[in-house]
Amino acid sequence: MTEQEAKERVQKLTQELNEHNYKYYILSHPTISDYEFDQLLKELEALEKEYPQLVDVNSPSQRVGGGITKKFNTVPHRYPMLSLGNTYNREELEEFDARVRKGLGIAANISATAGQAQLSFEAPQVDIQSEGVEYVCELKFDGLSISLTYENGELQRAVTRGDGTQGDDVTTNVKTIRSIPLKLQEGNWPSIFEIRGEIFMHRKTFDRLNEEYAAELREKGLDEEEILEKLYKNPRNFASGTLKQQNSADVAKRPLDAFLYFLYIDDNPFENHMESLQAASHWGFKVSDHAKVCKSLDEIYKFIDYWDKERHNLSYEIDGVVIKVNDYHQQEELGFTAKIPRWAISYKFKAESVSTILEKITYQVGRTGSITPVANLKPVQLAGTTVKRASLHNANEIERLDLREGDTVYVEKGGEIIPKITGVDTSKRKNEHAHLYITHCPECGTELIRKDGEANHYCPNDNGCPPQIVGKIIHFIGRKAMDIDNLGGETVEGLYKKGLIENASDLFSLTYDKLIGLEFEMSNEADDGKLKKRSLQEKSVQNILVGIEQSKQIPFERLLFGLGIRMVGETVAKKLAKAFGDIYKLSEATVEEMMLVDEIGDKIAESVYNYFRDSRTKFIIDKLSEAKVQLSMVDDENQLPQSNILEGKSFVISGVFAKHSRDELKGLIENNGGRNVGSISKSLNYLLAGDKMGPEKLKKASDLNIPIISEEDFEKMLLRN
Numbered sequence: 001m002t003e004q005e006a007k008e009r010v011q012k013l014t015q016e017l018n019e020h021n022y023k024y025y026i027l028s029h030p031t032i033s034d035y036e037f038d039q040l041l042k043e044l045e046a047l048e049k050e051y052p053q054l055v056d057v058n059s060p061s062q063r064v065g066g067g068i069t070k071k072f073n074t075v076p077h078r079y080p081m082l083s084l085g086n087t088y089n090r091e092e093l094e095e096f097d098a099r100v101r102k103g104l105g106i107a108a109n110i111s112a113t114a115g116q117a118q119l120s121f122e123a124p125q126v127d128i129q130s131e132g133v134e135y136v137c138e139l140k141f142d143g144l145s146i147s148l149t150y151e152n153g154e155l156q157r158a159v160t161r162g163d164g165t166q167g168d169d170v171t172t173n174v175k176t177i178r179s180i181p182l183k184l185q186e187g188n189w190p191s192i193f194e195i196r197g198e199i200f201m202h203r204k205t206f207d208r209l210n211e212e213y214a215a216e217l218r219e220k221g222l223d224e225e226e227i228l229e230k231l232y233k234n235p236r237n238f239a240s241g242t243l244k245q246q247n248s249a250d251v252a253k254r255p256l257d258a259f260l261y262f263l264y265i266d267d268n269p270f271e272n273h274m275e276s277l278q279a280a281s282h283w284g285f286k287v288s289d290h291a292k293v294c295k296s297l298d299e300i301y302k303f304i305d306y307w308d309k310e311r312h313n314l315s316y317e318i319d320g321v322v323i324k325v326n327d328y329h330q331q332e333e334l335g336f337t338a339k340i341p342r343w344a345i346s347y348k349f350k351a352e353s354v355s356t357i358l359e360k361i362t363y364q365v366g367r368t369g370s371i372t373p374v375a376n377l378k379p380v381q382l383a384g385t386t387v388k389r390a391s392l393h394n395a396n397e398i399e400r401l402d403l404r405e406g407d408t409v410y411v412e413k414g415g416e417i418i419p420k421i422t423g424v425d426t427s428k429r430k431n432e433h434a435h436l437y438i439t440h441c442p443e444c445g446t447e448l449i450r451k452d453g454e455a456n457h458y459c460p461n462d463n464g465c466p467p468q469i470v471g472k473i474i475h476f477i478g479r480k481a482m483d484i485d486n487l488g489g490e491t492v493e494g495l496y497k498k499g500l501i502e503n504a505s506d507l508f509s510l511t512y513d514k515l516i517g518l519e520f521e522m523s524n525e526a527d528d529g530k531l532k533k534r535s536l537q538e539k540s541v542q543n544i545l546v547g548i549e550q551s552k553q554i555p556f557e558r559l560l561f562g563l564g565i566r567m568v569g570e571t572v573a574k575k576l577a578k579a580f581g582d583i584y585k586l587s588e589a590t591v592e593e594m595m596l597v598d599e600i601g602d603k604i605a606e607s608v609y610n611y612f613r614d615s616r617t618k619f620i621i622d623k624l625s626e627a628k629v630q631l632s633m634v635d636d637e638n639q640l641p642q643s644n645i646l647e648g649k650s651f652v653i654s655g656v657f658a659k660h661s662r663d664e665l666k667g668l669i670e671n672n673g674g675r676n677v678g679s680i681s682k683s684l685n686y687l688l689a690g691d692k693m694g695p696e697k698l699k700k701a702s703d704l705n706i707p708i709i710s711e712e713d714f715e716k717m718l719l720r721n
């Protein structure tokens, strides 16, 4: 193929792909199969790979993403991106209508003046066409607003709202949104214009992606409470998180959609807003079908009431209705306040609330022993989903609401996944007794504790309480500890429930025969409400065993961290490992001996001391030793030089260095007996200064007469060794 032929083919493919994209995403009327579409796209991508000079910035191949944006450029908006005033009831809408009419010098709309609504059918209608105000009612999409600029029919730039005067340039990411045209359909669009709209994620996509993410986190061993914390709370948050991704290929994997609802053209050729929406739709934009011209307040109310109910049947979320004056001359006459247009307003729906019975309060024990009460409800439909449970957070919340089992409660779903109980219908109350919060752990029966000032109760039985035991084993296999890949939280829980492991050391007694074909339930439910099952197959068994075997090479300090001794984090584990050299010496050390180690205080020392006095610990260490894991430090030739030449000297490191990273410098200081400190004070011995360090630090150090040394000076200090 000659380059000329390639060019023609690229043009043809581009045009066809754009057309099919339009038919699929805007008209919802595809004329070819997904497979055929993919074939055309592949052909285009192959040609673009061979002839990179033919790649157009708006080629359909840009839809799959790949462009990376390290930091989004801030760009000013040509027209400020304003927000809208909010209304929450009919009175406020009537006031809006009255303000509009007053501003335009038009008589009140007698068909629905406040207090006379009943008269509306008998009352003579004002001739709206000549005298009235026409409004366009639209859905208020719950997403994030975007401003798109088109030049000569091609998308030039996409900018987020930002602070209203300037926003982030997210063009590369926006190009992955299939319903946003990269090239417009044939039409008489102006050579340059801006169009605004809302980017959102469909509910189904949100549920699917969040479910996938939850499964990933569950595999990593997080419990349900922690998972909920991490998940996106609603489709809007997910859409906004997605649009901020640096790699547009990641954006392409999380399908977004967009409705456009407002045109900005310098010499506006249209008479009114509705006309402009229709034109935008012809040019290839996705414009909602649900915009409606309303000629009276009653019509507006009808629109609102209809969508308040019907919204749950939409595939995306809306949080209200937007009401705009249709006529452009009237819009102009009304103008803007500093923040909002006077010709438009939003009406916000109330969060839907239902009542149901609180059947039972149960309690979950997290992997750290913290207790979460859960409201088990008589299943009820709310905002399009069946609600069975609500989180109650802690004992205070139950007390605050004075919740009792059997109560009729109000449940509300705000913008969050988990519904809330907002109140109790005490008139229906039969239960005379205030709810008694549990005093003992529902999993192991140990008496619960509640520390001063903390809202949560805890089960202190960290070595004997099942979820806590599982939590410890999961900590042991974690990436920063033994890093046993292929053995996720669900599997650990399953193995524990089957009685195959009781503590981390038992992992090393697992064999092929014990694992193969093992079946256990996953903690999430399948569609039929039953727990999902998983059975271990050949490949996973092999992977688990290999992972366990490889962990035997993990250095002692990480094993020590993995044991999950209270107060022993990564750094403390490193210090103790280095100071005592092996687990036996550490297990024999006194509290005082441990406290001699830098940064080990009495609390940590006591915690470690007690750990080794626990009868179960010896048993675990014996098993670990049998398994031949690393229970002592290995002399590493590559280790940093060691001495005590810097003993008693403290250092602050600041700036950028030519030869060593700051972490390396810190390591050198520690290995040679010195101490790293965070801030400059009178007692500091040296400020190790690199390039680009802050002038204030320099000044402070010289004011206090602290020696300021360079990287070379520092090296010389070590050479005296």
Ligand code: IVH
Binding pocket: 082, 083, 084, 138, 139, 140, 141, 142, 143, 144, 145, 197, 198, 261, 262, 322, 341, 344, 346
């Ligand atoms: S018109 C000057 N129409 O609601 C007119 N806004 O609370 C500006 N929104 O920032 C907006 N659906 O992000 C308009 N059909 C719609 C809308 C809509 C959602 C958002 C938009 C705006 C916010 C104002």
